[in-house]
Amino acid sequence: MFYQPGIAQGVLHLDPSESRHCIKVLRKGVGEKIHIVDGTGGFYQAEITNDDPKQCTFKILGADQSTKRNYYVHIAIAPTKNMDRLEWFIEKATEIGVDEVSLVICQNSERRTLKTDRLEKKAIAAMKQCLKAELPEINPALDFKRFIQNVKASHKYIAYVDSENPKTLYGILPPASHSCILIGPEGDFSKEELLSANEQGWTKVSLGPNRLRTETAGLVACHISNLVNS
């Protein structure tokens, strides 16, 4: 399966890395059939018309659109110090189902900058692996304050466990909603951050009785969001 965005807008060639993979690695030639997904729900059956390893062109034989879900899962997560853990989160969340991922730099974040291109590659690989046609949107890293003010979602939750916070995401997340769940860094959110999130309409929720690592918390939130809609 290949990934090529923009087919519905008229793009009829694979990008250089997919072209190379198709022609050089898999040794496909003119007239052979391939399957392509566009990252926005489109599945295509196509036939190779030019087997150029730098720009393989194709014509469309058939197209199908995956059914749009009636809910939207946005996970906002503080990047982990160890990038492998964040990449792992992206892979697993893509498998389980996530529409949008935001990277949020918090006061206690050890990692304050990051590039999203490796994360996008992980998401593309996971999408292909699971035979999906939807690629999650991965937003560039943003400062906590700017993020919480600007995010669009009808239900906004901030994951935080304390004794005065008995609400669980599993208990309160309504099905068929557009939700955003914010997961803190290894050193957790600061009191100031919790307060300002609260002022901006974010609800504190628990993800369960266990202490979880950042990337595990992100995945658990993503899985709960899918389960309440199942």
Add this chain to the structure above:
Amino acid sequence: MFYQPGIAQGVLHLDPSESRHCIKVLRKGVGEKIHIVDGTGGFYQAEITNDDPKQCTFKILGADQSTKRNYYVHIAIAPTKNMDRLEWFIEKATEIGVDEVSLVICQNSERRTLKTDRLEKKAIAAMKQCLKAELPEINPALDFKRFIQNVKASHKYIAYVDSENPKTLYGILPPASHSCILIGPEGDFSKEELLSANEQGWTKVSLGPNRLRTETAGLVACHISNLVNS
């Protein structure tokens, strides 16, 4: 936090690797206080009585026992070809909560042997990280046929998706039960395996609408088992 099994049975020293970590790495000395968990729910406050880096001894100052859960989660999983993926599963399942993990060699398993010591180390590290006192039991690899005949659980499920199988684990797993959920290898279960599991009283279940990798399916099953009890 240190890990030392057998404290309730009279063991009052750390094993060589924990002793070395305590005395050489963390430079603890006689009279200093440490926290120890025993892997079966016991938390101990202890004081070092001999700071031997090969066998650090201690006396117990206080003990606490974690509350026993009224359900039991046993995940049986075909080892992945890539060991990192299986280790990742162990780490995350320990964080989320699993009582027992079995490794099951199936007809389509690419990996047919494995050592469990690295998995145990991952589980111990995850237990400490999450400040838990319970270590999951990790059973040595067993052939599919022998495994399905001998496992003890009141509810036995085999994860498999087909169009004739609309039951989801989330929909049918009863709370407060002792369950075992079996997850197949990359190439899935064979028809023969599904048939014999069915004859032995295993129920086919789906883990959701998505195609998941083996280790992701294992974790999803583990999380569902905890959620239905939350």
